Amino acid sequence: MAIDTRVVARAAHLARLQVDDNESAELCGRLNDILAMVDQLQQADVDGVAPLAHPLEVHQPLREDRVREPDVRDKVLPNAPASEDGCFLVPRVID
Amino acid sequence: MHTKTLTELKAGLQAKDFSARELTEHFLARIEHHDGTLNSFVTVTADQALAQADAADQAIAAGDHRLLTGLPIAHKDIFCTEGVRTSCGSRMLDNFIAPYTATVVEKMADQGAIMLGKTNMDEFAMGSSNETSFYGPVRNPWDTERVPGGSSGGAAASLAARLTPGATGTDTGGSIRQPAALNGVTGLKPTYGRVSRWGMIAFASSLDQAGPLGLSAADCALMLTAMAGHDSKDSTCVDEPVGDYLGGINQDIAGLRIGVPEEFFPENLDGAIADNARDALRELEKQGAKLIKLSLPSVTLSVPAYYVIAPAEASSNLARFDGVRFGYRCDDPVDLEDLYKRSRSEGFGAEVKRRILVGTYALSAGYYDAYYKRAQQVRRLIRDDFARAFKDVDVIIGPTSPETAFKLGAKADDPVNMYMADVFTIAVNLAGLPALSMPSGLINGLPAGVQVIGNYFQEGRILNVAHRYQMATDWHQTIPGGFA
Numbered sequence: 171m172a173i174d175t176r177v178v179a180r181a182a183h184l185a186r187l188q189v190d191d192n193e194s195a196e197l198c199g200r201l202n203d204i205l206a207m208v209d210q211l212q213q214a215d216v217d218g219v220a221p222l223a224h225p226l227e228v229h230q231p232l233r234e235d236r237v238r239e240p241d242v243r244d245k246v247l248p249n250a251p252a253s254e255d256g257c258f259l260v261p262r263v264i265d
Numbered sequence: 266m267h268t269k270t271l272t273e274l275k276a277g278l279q280a281k282d283f284s285a286r287e288l289t290e291h292f293l294a295r296i297e298h299h300d301g302t303l304n305s306f307v308t309v310t311a312d313q314a315l316a317q318a319d320a321a322d323q324a325i326a327a328g329d330h331r332l333l334t335g336l337p338i339a340h341k342d343i344f345c346t347e348g349v350r351t352s353c354g355s356r357m358l359d360n361f362i363a364p365y366t367a368t369v370v371e372k373m374a375d376q377g378a379i380m381l382g383k384t385n386m387d388e389f390a391m392g393s394s395n396e397t398s399f400y401g402p403v404r405n406p407w408d409t410e411r412v413p414g415g416s417s418g419g420a421a422a423s424l425a426a427r428l429t430p431g432a433t434g435t436d437t438g439g440s441i442r443q444p445a446a447l448n449g450v451t452g453l454k455p456t457y458g459r460v461s462r463w464g465m466i467a468f469a470s471s472l473d474q475a476g477p478l479g480l481s482a483a484d485c486a487l488m489l490t491a492m493a494g495h496d497s498k499d500s501t502c503v504d505e506p507v508g509d510y511l512g513g514i515n516q517d518i519a520g521l522r523i524g525v526p527e528e529f530f531p532e533n534l535d536g537a538i539a540d541n542a543r544d545a546l547r548e549l550e551k552q553g554a555k556l557i558k559l560s561l562p563s564v565t566l567s568v569p570a571y572y573v574i575a576p577a578e579a580s581s582n583l584a585r586f587d588g589v590r591f592g593y594r595c596d597d598p599v600d601l602e603d604l605y606k607r608s609r610s611e612g613f614g615a616e617v618k619r620r621i622l623v624g625t626y627a628l629s630a631g632y633y634d635a636y637y638k639r640a641q642q643v644r645r646l647i648r649d650d651f652a653r654a655f656k657d658v659d660v661i662i663g664p665t666s667p668e669t670a671f672k673l674g675a676k677a678d679d680p681v682n683m684y685m686a687d688v689f690t691i692a693v694n695l696a697g698l699p700a701l702s703m704p705s706g707l708i709n710g711l712p713a714g715v716q717v718i719g720n721y722f723q724e725g726r727i728l729n730v731a732h733r734y735q736m737a738t739d740w741h742q743t744i745p746g747g748f749a
Contacts, residue, residue, distance in 0.1 A: 177626070178622065186605040187621065200680055204684075205626075206681075207572065221638050221644075225695070230500050249364065250591060
């Protein structure tokens with residue numbers, strides 16, 4: 171299934187990536203190379219085969235039900251590109 | 266000191282032939298001298314390493330010998346290390362100082378390991394050549410015009426050049442085994458869930474697994490003993506007892522049933538690679554192992570299945586990089602959407618963006634059944650192929666990589682060609698099995714590796730097979746010229 175630059179633009183918007191016009195055609199070509207390789211999957215006989223999401227079908231161990239609320243604000247905020255008064259700063263979203 | 270294995274260095278420390286400080290200073294000096302050429306480290310943590318070494322010397326003086334006391338280790342820059350930059354090879358995290366430490370790093374430090382620094386890698390572990398790193402490619406110590414493989418290329422190259430005696434890596438589709446093969450070192454990807462993923466920056470969560478790279482199978486056994494075990498902070502980390510990996514390593518392999526799948530020796534395989542793997546099989550046969558031909562028919566679809574599943578999971582995992590809470594932010598965003606889009610487009614490199622786009626497309630409305638669901642169905646077929654095979658054999662062996670180290674830039678503009686570097690390693694991740702790559706010879710002066718695959722939680726068995734092979738051969742002791 172080959173895709174065009176319009177489909178790439180839509181996927182880019184969904185992924186919140188910016189694709190400039192000058193890179194769109196080349197990117198589209200590369201993605202089509204990848205999708206052409208991936209299309210080998212269509213040869214597989216998968217009738218009645220259940221999808222496998224996780225390699226080991228084991229139980230997930232339960233954790234002790236205990237309140238744990240470490241106060242990590244002062245450790246986490248120094249990594250924020252912009253912060254003020256203990257909050258993350260972003261551009262205005264409500265006019 | 267740098268030509269010794271971790272096992273030998275451990276004995277030397279206990280016998281007080283040298284101190285942990287002397288050992289650490291020696292490796293720091295080698296990094297200083299050689300890494301300008303190789304670029305295998307993103308960050309060297311010399312001060313912390315020396316402080317840890319002094320603490321180790323005090324522990325040794327007090328008779329407190331743990332698994333890794335006083336042994337220097339280099340961690341892949343995908344593991345969070347509190348107070349130290351953790352870049353994941355990306356501009357996105359160039360300024361990220363991890364606020365906590367990954368379980369793997371913590372467990373090794375608890376056993377007395379010394380961290381020399383953080384090794385270079387493909388950006389977000391997406392690559393097979395280390396060329397996608399924001400910090401530039403790592404060079405292969407066997408030929409500095411060639412790639413070290415990837416994504417744990419810095420780990421494997423620094424080890425081969427004897428800049429560190431041990432290293433950690435991660436393997437989503439071959440990222441420990443393929444660089445181990447291309448650098449002539451031993452690398453083990455454990456069973457999915459054997460080692461905690463807490464604090465390991467996520468690429469494809471149902472495939473990612475951490476493991477050791479070492480100069481021998483015994484060294485990998487030593488490191489895995491420290492790394493493995495249940496962690497309540499990772500819900501996919503399994504609650505199975507950790508094996509006695511060192512205790513059983515020297516067992517006789519007479520009667521061992523080795524499966525040799527025809528799919529790992531395809532007609533178009535480079536003859537020198539095929540011959541090299543067959544030589545390794547003959548060596549094991551000499552020790553009493555039996556070779557059994559078999560077929561894993563669905564394994565031929567592992568690369569296409571992987572390039573749906575891994576990008577799909579990556580597109581979700583990498584959504585967290587939004588330019589708000591941590592990581593790169595673009596200049597002067599006009600609004601929130603502009604902030605997201607430009608921060609992500611400027612912060613991620615080309616290969617990471619391609620994979621995010623493939624994953625987003627494969628998961629988008631109307632395409633899910635054709636791509637994601639079908640890839641997961643094929644994943645089950647692959648897993649079932651291995652399950653059938655392991656009814657009749659104890660391990661499965663074939664070449665790790667279809668080629669030796671290629672030239673820098675040779676595949677940089679051809680993603681699909683690059684993806685084929687992992688044609689023999691990816692199926693193991695899809696099935697969640699453990700597998701090891703061990704050095705098996707030189708082809709035109711470049712290392713080749715052989716892959717030993719085991720059944721679930723049979724790390725001990727594959728380490729045993731590799732150790733027996735290494736007792737009879739010296740490929741793992743061969744050092745690249747200029748680094749002896």
